[in-house]
Amino acid sequence: MLDLAIIGGGPAGLTAGLYATRGGLKDVTMFEMGMPGGQITGSSEIENYPGQGEIMSGMDLMQNWPEQCQKFGLKHEMSQVSRVTKNGDIFTVTTSDGKTQEAKSVLLATGSVPRKAGFKGENEFFGRGISTCATCDGFFYKNKEVALVGGGDSALEEAVYLSKICSKVYLVHRRDTYRAAPSTIEHMKACENIEEVTNVTVEEVYGDASGVTGLKVKSKESGEIRDLAVPGVFVFVGRDVLNEPLKQEDGSFLCDLDEQGQVIVDLKMKTSVPGLYAAGDVRIDAAKQVVCAAGDGATAAVNIIEYLG
Structure with a gap:
């Protein structure tokens, strides 16, 4: 029986494995179908990780993490976890090949993925001018014009963030009203360099070998096409939380989630189920860094060591 089953091999899962094994837990397995590292391995440039003075790729940043985190006994099983259940004090982890393992505790660190808007050029230019992280990539557009697609709280908050870095932010939204909180909308409207481009559809993001050079939007009222010449497009149309392993046979979830499907935790990363923890982008209020x-x-x-102790 495992002391701890870690589901997910990104920064949260790897660090948990390092601290758990170095802290004395003997049987700790991290379930990750691919190579450990997480979504950040797809980022081309990172310059805001503490202690790293040079700009590096996500792959370079993460390359030494698996070896260090496995040095104290963390095992890596290349399997996808399909379901986690609990009977009494014991969890059962079921993988996609039908195999099961029992565990005294479980950490869910599967993360979340940005939802795609579905416009032409989105896949082609992702990472080459299209971004889903203003904190990560906003600095590269310092004193330049950018566009941001979305209309929820996150979109408006990120537009305000970008307005402090960029010379102008075009806020592109398919409706003429926003889904954000009134206070967030008020904050956004107070920014003089944010121009609202509403009630439009994104027709296309285009560019060249160097990356994005602009996007075209179409008015829902007149059908007029407007061309926004920007080198950067940020997309915030929601995220899909990877909480599938918590789904039970009857359709319910093993622990409490919020309306967006994010796992509700306290400051110790505890869920509503004793012995079940969640960390990283899968939890509520995650900073996604x-x-x-x-x-x-x-x-x-x-806290898992304390729970098991």
């Missing part, structure tokens, strides 16, 4: 996910993993591991 590598350093924060790693911190979550360490916090969870320290």
Whole structure:
């Protein structure tokens, strides 16, 4: 029986494995179908990770993490977890090939993925001018014009963030009203360099070998096409939380989630089910930054050791 089953091999899962094994847990397995590292390995440039003075790719940042985190006994099983259940004090982890393992505790660190808007050029230019992280990539457009697609709280908050870096932000939204909180809308409207481009559809993001050079939007009222010449497009149309392993046979979930499907945790990363923890982007109020996910993993591991002790 495992002391701890970690589901997910990104920064949260890897750090949890390091702290748990170094902290004395003997049987700890991390379930990750591919190579560990997480979504950040797809980022081309990172310059805001503490202690890393040079700009590097996500792959470069994460390359040494698996070896360090496995040094104290963390095992890596290349399997996808399909379901986690609990009977009494014991969890059962079922993988997609039908195999099961029992565990005294479980950490869910599967993360979330940005939802795609579905416009032409989105896949082609993702990472080459299209981004889903203003904190990560906003600085590269300092004193330049950018466009942001979305109309919820996150979109408006990120537009305000970008307005402090960029010379102008075009806020592109398919409706003429926003889904954000009134206070967030008021804050956005107070920014003089945010121009609202509403009641439009994104027809296309285009560019060249160097990346994005602009996007075209179409008015829903007149059908007029407007061309916005920008080198950067940020997309915030929601995220899909990877909470499938928590789904039970009857359609319910093993622990409490919020309306967006994010796992509700306290400051110790505890869920509503004793012995079940969640860390990183899968939890509520996650900052969606590598350093924060790693911190979550360490916090969870320290408290799992206490729980098992």
